[in-house]
Amino acid sequence: MQVSRSLTIKQMATVSGVAAVTISVFIVIQLFHFVQQRRIDYAQQMENVAHTVRQPLSQAVLRADITQAERILNSLKPAGILGRAEVVLPGGLQALHTDFEPSRPVPRLIAKVFKLPVQITVPLYSLEPANPKPMALLILQADSWRVYQFILSALSTMVTTYLLLALILSVAISWCINKLMVRPLRRIANELHHLEPHEILPHQLALPRRHRDDELGMLIRSYNRNQQLAASVQQQASRQSTRYVVTDLPNKTLFLALLEQYLGGNAREGFSVLVLRIETLQEISGVVPDEQRDALMLVLLERLKNGLSDDVQIGQLSVSDFALLVKRASNPFRAMRLARQLLQRLTQPIALQQMYLRPHVSMGLSQLAEGPLTAPEYLNRASSAMMSARQQGKNQILFFDPAMMARAHKRLTQEHDILQGLADGQFALFLQPQLDMNSGRLAGAEALLRMKQPDGSWSLPEDLIANAEELGIIDALGRWVFEESCRVLAEWQTRGIELPLSVNLSAVQLREPSMVTHLQNLIEHHGIRPGSLIVEITETAQIGEPELARRLLSELQAVGVSVALDDFGMGYANLNWLSQFKSLPISKLKMDRSFVRVLPDDDTMVRIIVAIAEIIKLDVIAEGVETEEQREWLLARGVRIGQGFLYSGALPIAEFNKNFLSVQ
Structure with a gap:
């Protein structure tokens, strides 16, 4: 089989082109480096020459002995690097000049690019009496033609060497690519090209030994699978049978056995059983030929498989019913989200021969129950929910438990509201000031998230953060808060x-691997000064093992972010935890408002927190300061920074800037 343009030629040309461009850039950089080094060497040599004649030349100029001065300048002619030597008076008037051999002209572009000629100026001073001002200047200039010859020699050497290297690399890389890719592809193309008509349908490609786990192996496996599907469809069509096409999925008996096995082992992790019926497969039975129905089933089954992860076990119950065991899916919302994703995938239009179909599906879900149930009972619950979904119309999803259905729908609505709110600007940052309670000066601010309510007010629903963590969208919400906070900091810092x-x-954000990188990019982009951004982590947050917490917080500190421990005293501050806490890179403690609220009547916890902070040398911020009595008591105990309604609540950014930063 002939090809008009071989992949070998294309990849050889590509590799050679990239190598040539890369080496050209490298040659230019290295050439500039070599020339600069040569300029420095010439300047050093001329300085050495100048210092050898400086003292006698100064004496000759001081005595106005022109003959002696010319003799000294003429003695410089044997120095091969010089092209010019002269003595110039301070006013710029040339006093003496030595004629060297005429130098060849250097191309103007070369002289401009490499800053030729190289020239130095050495002042000549009188010896007796000492005079701080030079009486004349000795100017030495290098021969530019020598530098030009060096440039040509270096350029020719590097071009020859690196182009030879580029050729060797191009041939080596091209040989490797040709052996790994082009040859296997050429073999496959030749094999397919020479197939006889009767060999096409049952044909299978052999999997190359070195390509079992790469894209070429994936291509061959996909081809073989498609060939098997096509052969199966043709086989079913030739039988003219009313049976549905045989698949490689577990049947009902085997699926129940797998479910029973899972119930006996890992059921405590939670699971969901999903039964779906593809209504279209029932509706077209007897209306279209069996081969078309079977082909439609194979297409839908492929869509179903592609939408599932490794944690899902699938089985086939009948011609149109399928069952799924979704492992580690105890949350109704996550089960519902998977069901919706499958529904969207399965109901996409299908063009099958001369048919154009839009399948519709009914789904039922059952989850881990409180009491012990058998595998058939879980499957029956899901099937019952599926039948109820059918009665509600096309493409419906129902839980066996109505309460689970309500919770799942509520979570889906909340997820949509939060993501849509971010897109529509329904979230905003409010700032609450932190003041030095002794002087009244502004010491900092805390950014608080607010959401616009239907009545136009701004507040934060109590369960919004917890729901965002459960829904898996806290990362998107947290990224928006960080971006807005860095924008506010950047605006402040431009104003000084x-x-x-x-x-x-x-805590969920802290466990996100990309969070530290995202913060680092924001700080670099906005030019935020180190220590200006402080992240507050609640003591009750389950951030994991102490070593993990120490590593994550150290990474934050390394990118210029300070760390404060919020709601201190409300968590698991036992003695063992405190011994580990000392090693965490935390710079501030925030005293929980519940301890400040009871002051001065009950000051036990506040005294303990202040003592701990003094021992481990951390600043304390009192949260929820509302009365003058609380302020005076805190100041008496050394707590200087306060935050609360005594000073101000959370304000919109513009109002905060107007009230607290207008005098900055």
């Missing part, structure tokens, strides 16, 4: 306002 801004960090 050095004020730290605190932002709350969810």
